[in-house]
Amino acid sequence: MRNLIESYDDSLEMYLPVLMTYAKYYWDKRDYQAVEKLFRNSVDYCKEHDTWKLNVAHTIFMQEKKYKEAAGFYEPIVHGKYDEGILEIPAMILANLVVCYIMTNQTEEAELILKAVESEEEAAAILRPNEKFFHNSIISLVIGSLYCSKGNFEFGLSRVVKALEPPEKKLGVDTWYYAKRCIVSAVEQMSKNLLVIRDSVVLEVIHFLASCEVPGRNIYTVPDDLFEQAGESKVKCNVTYEARMLKAALLKVFNES
Numbered sequence: 057m058r059n060l061i062e063s064y065d066d067s068l069e070m071y072l073p074v075l076m077t078y079a080k081y082y083w084d085k086r087d088y089q090a091v092e093k094l095f096r097n098s099v100d101y102c103k104e105h106d107t108w109k110l111n112v113a114h115t116i117f118m119q120e121k122k123y124k125e126a127a128g129f130y131e132p133i134v135h136g137k138y139d140e141g142i143l144e145i146p147a148m149i150l151a152n153l154v155v156c157y158i159m160t161n162q163t164e165e166a167e168l169i170l171k172a173v174e175s176e177e178e179a180a181a182i183l184r185p186n187e188k189f190f191h192n193s194i195i196s197l198v199i200g201s202l203y204c205s206k207g208n209f210e211f212g213l214s215r216v217v218k219a220l221e222p223p224e225k226k227l228g229v230d231t232w233y234y235a236k237r238c239i240v241s242a243v244e245q246m247s248k249n250l251l252v253i254r255d256s257v258v259l260e261v262i263h264f265l266a267s268c269e270v271p272g273r274n275i276y277t278v279p280d281d282l283f284e285q286a287g288e289s290k291v292k293c294n295v296t297y298e299a300r301m302l303k304a305a306l307l308k309v310f311n312e313s
Contacts, residue, residue: 072107079111091115106133110149117152127156134169142172143180147191151198158199170195193219193226197234204238209245210257212238217264224271232268232275232295239265239302246309258310265303272296 075098082090095102095112102108113129116122130153137145150169157166170192177189196219203212216235220226239261245251272295 123159147194268299
């Protein structure tokens with residue numbers, strides 16, 4: 057029996073990469089329903105595997121209208137690793153679960169996760185003062201991005217700015233990616249006269265971008281092996297340069313509005 061179980065586990069570990077490769081084909085096409093159908097066909101023999109559960113959760117989450125169902129897949133993964141420390145759980149899993157709770161009006165559950173992450177980051181910062189911790193920032197950035205995608209740019213941008221305070225501690229490649237995506241979207245909407253944002257929020261974002269210039273000098277937005285392919289020097293591929301360009305664009309559309 058033991059040999060059979062080991063053989064089954066080995067076969068499953070060989071099968072999963074094939075399944076994920078097949079699923080990626082549809083994922084890249086953004087055909088999330090096809091990905092879900094593919095995973096559903098393998099539920100009988102993969103349902104206990106964390107990799108399978110996580111990818112099902114992501115697939116359902118991306119369909120937007122199935123947040124409650126997605127939470128049902130994220131929760132066992134999060135709760136199963138809770139004892140190891142919440143910072144040991146990938147930030148994106150926590151962020152997606154928080155979004156699921158927000159979108160299904162389970163605000164108390166969302167707050168519990170946010171407070172737990174904040175508390176553990178504060179404790180970790182005391183023990184390792186020279187280390188950066190991004191969990192809380194990434195979760196807040198995902199929430200801010202959600203509100204921006206729904207058209208509530210004022211709340212979303214404010215959330216994004218607060219998520220990266222202070223920039224010296226919170227600015228990184230991933231956090232900057234989410235922040236600039238929201239700001240670029242806002243600038244685009246403002247340039248088309250489709251969006252009006254209160255002056256105080258615009259000034260808050262401008263101040264944030266200015267504060268990113270110094271700590272962003274050595275944070276590169278293009279991997280080293282892609283610099284030559286991009287045809288750009290490192291001077292134009294860091295947070296400082298991008299922050300200045302975004303600030304200039306935002307000031308331009310703000311002054312013209």
